[in-house]
Amino acid sequence: MGYDASTLPDVSGLTVGIIGGTGDQGRGLAYRFARAGLSVLVGSRSAERAVQSAQEIAALPGVPAGTGVDGGDNVDVSTRSDIVIIAVPWDGHAATVGALREPLAGKIVIDCVNPLGFDKQGPYALKVEEGSAVQQAAALLPESRVAAAFNHVSAPLLADPEIDRIELDVLIATEDREVAGVVAALTATIPGMRGIYAGRLRNAHQIEAFTANLIAINKRYKAHAGVRVTDV
């Protein structure tokens, strides 16, 4: 009953779209999935910027020749992808997600957005009316299958071509056990990572908010901290 990667579904044939794929987190995830040989679509408000970013990612070290990495605007990418990751700034989250209700209908949507504020004492969790970013996405996308995941993954680690393995766990919050399996399988395409089911959407807030703690840890210990779940 522990974590067993061999029981996860096959996601090698799926196309992963990343809304906000030109930002640090989205770009880093796009790179890692492309490196794993998955078809990746980089989404942005500007199709032109997305295509340029996709071309840059395809040329990065470790991406197998022939891997499909393409770009498009957010609607186009949502339409053409099987799984879509939301990686936009919290500021534009509701507007961006709400505009994609139709193209995201029936799809798996992974939200990795962390609603944080910053002041002179550092980062802190923002209050979100729906409870969390992923619950806001679930409210705006009633026909989609929504999960939170990849909230804690350090963008500098994702982007560094010298790093082969990223040793951490991705915490997955969702109402849908099948979605949890697909997200865990997607996570497992990145060497070193495990996707661990970590509760329902109502318990996603603290996963998102914990990013503020990771930032405090990074500052104190000069690290790119992540989380590993013990005894699993």
Next chain:
Amino acid sequence: MGYDASTLPDVSGLTVGIIGGTGDQGRGLAYRFARAGLSVLVGSRSAERAVQSAQEIAALPGVPAGTGVDGGDNVDVSTRSDIVIIAVPWDGHAATVGALREPLAGKIVIDCVNPLGFDKQGPYALKVEEGSAVQQAAALLPESRVAAAFNHVSAPLLADPEIDRIELDVLIATEDREVAGVVAALTATIPGMRGIYAGRLRNAHQIEAFTANLIAINKRYKAHAGVRVTDV
């Protein structure tokens, strides 16, 4: 600048009091500190029950002969201890902590209480007016030096005499860097554990609430899950 146990203060001469020391979490922590040879005081509303619990803990496997393990009521234990851990149920937290303002003045107080509710869908984080249990403690104990820690430590692991090492990190939230060092040193007396500074008190809520996620993980993977911070 990473975690370095050799830089932590010496806590071997300190007396650790545990309010709620007859409960599962408190009793487990008392056992581990006694096993490490620290002087431990078990606190309870009933001095009699506390003394009985202390005698039982002193007789458990691995506690060095001559280790001071004694019991008393909560006021007595608060008065006689250098560091006091609050390990009471959330229900009685405000009343218990508020009554100890005077004996806890000037002392280091570690709050490990998690405000959780349970319904048919499992555990969830309760709203706390002050933001978190530890912030409530800080408000009630203005003369004390307050930290959150030990929120995620599994009581069954603490209690199991067959388990020598408990491999996880204790996340420490506090405003006081010196307190963070003392709590980290106390944590390091339990083999396998590290105490990691994880931010200010305003970012303690998500540490407490994350216990709901650990309970979900335990259920899904049949584990006693904890957290290890990666890259530190």
